[in-house]
Amino acid sequence: MDREKPVTADDFWPLVVEFALSQRTWWVGLCAEFDLTAMQGHALRSLDPDRPVAMSVLADALVCDASNVTGIVDKLESRGLIERQGAPGDRRIKMLAVTDKGRELRTQLWTRTMEPPAAVAALPADTRRQLAKVLRAIVMDRARESNGPR
Amino acid sequence: MDREKPVTADDFWPLVVEFALSQRTWWVGLCAEFDLTAMQGHALRSLDPDRPVAMSVLADALVCDASNVTGIVDKLESRGLIERQGAPGDRRIKMLAVTDKGRELRTQLWTRTMEPPAAVAALPADTRRQLAKVLRAIVMDRARESNGPR
């Protein structure tokens, strides 16, 4: 079974890509457990129950168009998970607040999300720390690129 | 700028989730450079130019429904990147072959994909090798889980 093909340094990036791809179905499946689509899950995850944000802020966080957020928010709101609220001082803005129901679901989702697969849990703390460093660097790298020249 | 918040081992898994989100837009953008959607990119990437496979095999690789693959393959075929071929001995099966044009595009896509972000390229080779080992274990773990009890 385990063909002992040696692992080289150049395997790293391809494996990151492979890993990222396997992420997709994992997240979709996780969200499905709560009757959420992947984007709805991301949205609920992004929202801070203690600090409502404008829709445009959520759009930025999800890296998607504002018009798109309308539909996603519609769905979450129709399920009573979040609420559109007016913003003081600017009637154009709609602040997104997480309801109690939403807060609870969000916690459950978070709990499930944080259950690492066996292979991850088995990693030595030091390795996890190293990987965390790399991932953070990549995430920040990408964020800088996509926010780009301000 | 760089706030020196220390990275802990427990940051790893949360960062994977974060990474998943940033990965989405990265891949979508990459594929868009070649006028491919994310799934079309995945499909083209999955197909082996030297070894045609049945549509159902591609469906498994993409972890999506067979009916879905029909449309994706339609698009790729209409652009002349792949071809449906009959299978010897079973006329139900359609084998997917990558055309010369598809082979070339696939190579370009692969080349772009394999350009590691600066954060990765900067890692010492030994670190990359170590981390590659870890990731391979995780990826294989996931694959085992989703293919499940055969």
Place this chain on the structure above:
DNA sequence: CGCGAAAGTTTATATAGTCAAGCGTTTCAT
């Protein structure tokens, strides 16, 4: 006041994902 920009929504079009039904083939038990 009046102009332009911003925040959200709406509409149209295209891609996906799911599920059910359909069609031609193949397998297999009898």
Place this chain on the structure above:
DNA sequence: ATGAAACGCTTGACTATATAAACTTTCGCG
């Protein structure tokens, strides 16, 4: 061999998501 069941792929209906354009309401500012 033959008929029922299983298989491989396609279709159709429905929903979700992405993108782009037009539109509404509101704000900021000269």
